[in-house]
Structures are given as C-alpha cells and as structure tokens.
Amino acid sequence: MKPKGRWKTWLFGILITAAIGVALLLALQGRAKADDEGPIVTVARDTLHIRVEEIGIVEPLRKVEITSKVAGQVQEVLVDVGARVKAGDVLVRLDPRDTTQALRRSQAEHRVNRVMLDQARKLFGFKQEAHRLGVLSDLELAASQGEVHRLDAQNAVHAAASSQLQDQVECTRLRAPIDGLVLARHVEPGEMVTPGVAAMVDGKPLLIVAQVDRLLVRTELNQLDVALLSVGQKVEVRVDALPGAVFPGEVFRIAAMAQKSERRPDSRLQVFPVDVVVDGKAAVGLRPGMIADLRIDVASHENVLAVPLEAIVYEAGSPHVRKLEGEKESLTPVVLGKQNTRLAQVVSGVEEGDRLRVRPADTQARNKD
Known part of the structure; x- marks a missing residue:
C-alpha cells in the first residue's frame, strides 16, 4: 500500500472512533439528565393498608412494691430476682424478737388486768347488797363502781395494745400480695429497714413483684x-x-x-x-x-388509584403531581384520599395508566424551601 493511502486509512479510523466517543458521551449525558429529572412511575390500582406503627x-400489667410496715433488722430473704411466687408466700423475714417480747409483756399485763377486773366486779356485787341492807354508804358504793369502770377501760387498752403488737409480729413476715414474678430485690440479710415507702436508706422498696x-x-x-x-x-x-x-x-x-x-x-x-x-x-x-x-x-382500601408519596409535590400548600404527556411534563393538581407511609390514594386529577415524574428528594426539598 502506498503511504498516502495508509494515511487516509488511519485518518478514517480516527474519525470513526471520535464519532463513537461523541455518541457515547451524548447518551451518557442524556441518561444523567434523565436521572437528575427523576424516575417515572405509572398510576395503578393497589390495595392501601392503613396501619399505625x-x-x-x-x-x-400490675406490679407491687414490697415495703415493711415495721422497723427491724432483716433476718432472711427467701426469694431472688426471677423467682415465681404465690400470694401469701413469705418473701422476707425480719427479726421478731423485740416485738415478740413486747407482745408477751402486753399479754401478761392484759391477763393481770382481767383478773383484777373480775375481782372488782365481784366486790362491787357484794357492796351493792350491803348498800341495799343499809350498811354501806352511797360514797363507798360509787367508789367501788368507779374502780370497775377504770379496770374495764384499762382492759380495753391492753386488748388493743396486744392486738397491735400481734399485727406487728405478723408484719415481720413480709408476704407476696399477688401471684407473680420477682422483678427487683433491694435488700440483704442484716440490713435495717424502716416502715413505709422509705423501706431502705436509699428509698427503694425491698422487693418488686409483678x-x-x-x-x-x-x-x-x-x-x-x-x-x-x-x-x-x-x-x-x-x-x-x-x-x-x-x-x-x-x-x-x-x-x-x-x-x-x-x-x-x-x-x-x-x-x-x-x-x-x-x-x-x-x-x-x-x-x-x-x-x-x-x-x-x-x-x-382495595382497588384504589394510588401513587408513591414521593410523586406528590406541594405548590402553595396544595398537592400536585408532575404528569407526562409524551415528553411534555405538566404540574397537575390532585385530590388525595387515604394514605399510609408508602402510598397515597388519588381521588381525582389523574387516571389509571398516567405516567408521573418522581422528583428526587433533594430537588423537592429545594422547591419546598
């Protein structure tokens, strides 16, 4: 081949390569432009599920804080976190010795008072007979009756004190008020507890049962x-x-x-x-x-016209879509119905099969601003 013909061949090849490169560049630019404009969706019928998430x-459902009604030292903790308990089960025992001794003293005093009251009543009966016979004065009879009333009142006081101390002894055994599960434990043997809500030094309940x-x-x-x-x-x-x-x-x-x-x-x-x-x-x-x-x-809601939420744009506070007719794009107002986190029902403004342009989120944000 002559040098002049070879040069023409090379030039022709360079021109063909350049033309292909330009075509590819234009195609890529067109695709990038289409991507910038956003994808196209078609209006279709769908089932719209309305959910709250x-x-x-x-x-x-219910939990109870276990506190102590009496002060004392913790003698024994019978449960730990995760234990299942029944109503009435003993969960914690406090040292009952001081309260038990006080109960015994009160009960003994109560017994002595009852004996004295029985004797006073019998004596008052004798004195009533003596007063009827005229050998006892009115003053002596009134004094005897007053002693009966005093001992009777004292008997009631002792009975109430014994009952209260009996309750306190029972309260040294902390029981489960409900069937449930021990969720928390804030007490150990040897610790001192106080009555009421402040059952521990830090104010936490002894146990929580749920x-x-x-x-x-x-x-x-x-x-x-x-x-x-x-x-x-x-x-x-x-x-x-x-x-x-x-x-x-x-x-x-x-x-x-x-x-x-x-x-x-x-x-x-x-x-x-x-x-x-x-x-x-x-x-x-x-x-x-x-x-x-x-x-x-x-x-x-079944068989409703629905579009992705991303296809909805708001102009002056009203919903619109970007509808395509051929290559022409128009901003079309629509009336929306129900919607969920993904789709919106379109009541009017578009028809099934219409094509809509979905603007990228950043573009919508700029337009909204």
Missing part, C-alpha cells in the same frame, strides 16, 4: 394516629430479641387527654399514652423492659 416498652400472666406494651401516639384507634383493636407485637415471633395483643387503654411525652422529657411534644395488653401464655419469651415494635392494622 410505633415502638413501645414491655411492662407488667403479675406476668398478662403483659403491657406501653407506647405514645400523636393525635393523628390515636384518632384511628379504639379499645379492643388487634395488635401485632414483635421484638428484635425474638426474630420471626409475632405476639398477639389488643389495645387495652387509650389516654383521654394528651400529656407531655415521658420518652422525650426535654421536648414539648404532647402525646397520648396507649397500652396494649398481651396474654402472657401466648407471649413466651417476652420480658418486662424489652422494646417492642407495634403494628395495628386499622383499615384496608
């Missing part, structure tokens, strides 16, 4: 979600600690008025506390303190 904390045959999941809902609920609605409860397990529950209690959030004490957020009850027999593995995911199916 929130997290909550598992708690016992009913676990039924558990609560306590959550907080905003005013929009709480308006969808009613007592008795079925609830699905899940916990991360037990993957795949679904525990059946139902709405047990809904607060009558909003209150400050307990979860976010630093916030001014007003919420409605809601309790979901779970049958303990069906909730094997659930424990107080676990964080649970709640799902409440409120309603299902």
Whole structure:
C-alpha cells in the first residue's frame, strides 16, 4: 500500500472512533439528565393498608412494691430476682424478737388486768347488797363502781395494745400480695429497714413483684394516629430479641387527654399514652423492659388509584403531581384520599395508566424551601 493511502486509512479510523466517543458521551449525558429529572412511575390500582406503627416498652400489667410496715433488722430473704411466687408466700423475714417480747409483756399485763377486773366486779356485787341492807354508804358504793369502770377501760387498752403488737409480729413476715414474678430485690440479710415507702436508706422498696400472666406494651401516639384507634383493636407485637415471633395483643387503654411525652422529657411534644395488653401464655419469651415494635392494622382500601408519596409535590400548600404527556411534563393538581407511609390514594386529577415524574428528594426539598 502506498503511504498516502495508509494515511487516509488511519485518518478514517480516527474519525470513526471520535464519532463513537461523541455518541457515547451524548447518551451518557442524556441518561444523567434523565436521572437528575427523576424516575417515572405509572398510576395503578393497589390495595392501601392503613396501619399505625410505633415502638413501645414491655411492662407488667400490675406490679407491687414490697415495703415493711415495721422497723427491724432483716433476718432472711427467701426469694431472688426471677423467682415465681404465690400470694401469701413469705418473701422476707425480719427479726421478731423485740416485738415478740413486747407482745408477751402486753399479754401478761392484759391477763393481770382481767383478773383484777373480775375481782372488782365481784366486790362491787357484794357492796351493792350491803348498800341495799343499809350498811354501806352511797360514797363507798360509787367508789367501788368507779374502780370497775377504770379496770374495764384499762382492759380495753391492753386488748388493743396486744392486738397491735400481734399485727406487728405478723408484719415481720413480709408476704407476696399477688401471684407473680420477682422483678427487683433491694435488700440483704442484716440490713435495717424502716416502715413505709422509705423501706431502705436509699428509698427503694425491698422487693418488686409483678403479675406476668398478662403483659403491657406501653407506647405514645400523636393525635393523628390515636384518632384511628379504639379499645379492643388487634395488635401485632414483635421484638428484635425474638426474630420471626409475632405476639398477639389488643389495645387495652387509650389516654383521654394528651400529656407531655415521658420518652422525650426535654421536648414539648404532647402525646397520648396507649397500652396494649398481651396474654402472657401466648407471649413466651417476652420480658418486662424489652422494646417492642407495634403494628395495628386499622383499615384496608382495595382497588384504589394510588401513587408513591414521593410523586406528590406541594405548590402553595396544595398537592400536585408532575404528569407526562409524551415528553411534555405538566404540574397537575390532585385530590388525595387515604394514605399510609408508602402510598397515597388519588381521588381525582389523574387516571389509571398516567405516567408521573418522581422528583428526587433533594430537588423537592429545594422547591419546598
């Protein structure tokens, strides 16, 4: 081949390569532009599930703080955390010696007083007969009767004191008030306890016993979600600690008025506390303190026109969609119906099969700003 022909071949190859490169570059630029404009979705009919989803904390339906009604030294603690107890079981024993000795003294004084009262009554009977015969003055008879009244009143005082001390002896045996599970223990043998709520030096109860045959999941809902609920609605409860397990529950209690959030004490957020009850027999593995995911199916709307929430844009506070007709895009107002966290029902404004442009989230945020 002549040098001139070879040079033409090389030039032709370079031009072909450049043309292919330019075409590829234009195609990539077009795709990037389309990506910037956002994907296209088609209006279709779907089933719209309305759900309320929130997290909550598992708690016992009822828990009781065990405190002491009498002061004393702890002699024995018969249970530990995790123990199951029956109502009436002795959980803690206090040293009863001082109280028992006081009870014995009181009972002895009571017995002596009863003997004295019996003697005073018999003597008063004799004196009544002597007074009738005229050998005893009115003053002496009144004095004898007064002694009977005094000893009778003293007998009542001794009886009350003995009964109170008997109760105090019984109170040295702290018993379980309910069937349940010991959740906490804040006492050891040898420690001194005081009566009432301040049963320990640090103010904690001696023990906490909870009913676990039924558990609560306590959550907080905003005013929009709480308006969808009613007592008795079925609830699905899940916990991360037990993957795949679904525990059946139902709405047990809904607060009558909003209150400050307990979860976010630093916030001014007003919420409605809601309790979901779970049958303990069906909730094997659930424990107080676990964080649970709640799902409440409120309603299902079948065969409705629905679009992704990302396809909705707001102009002047009204919902619109970016509808495509051919390559032309127009901002079209729509009327929305029900919606969940993924889809929104479109009542009017678009028809099934219409194509909509979904703007990227950052673009929507800029337009909204």
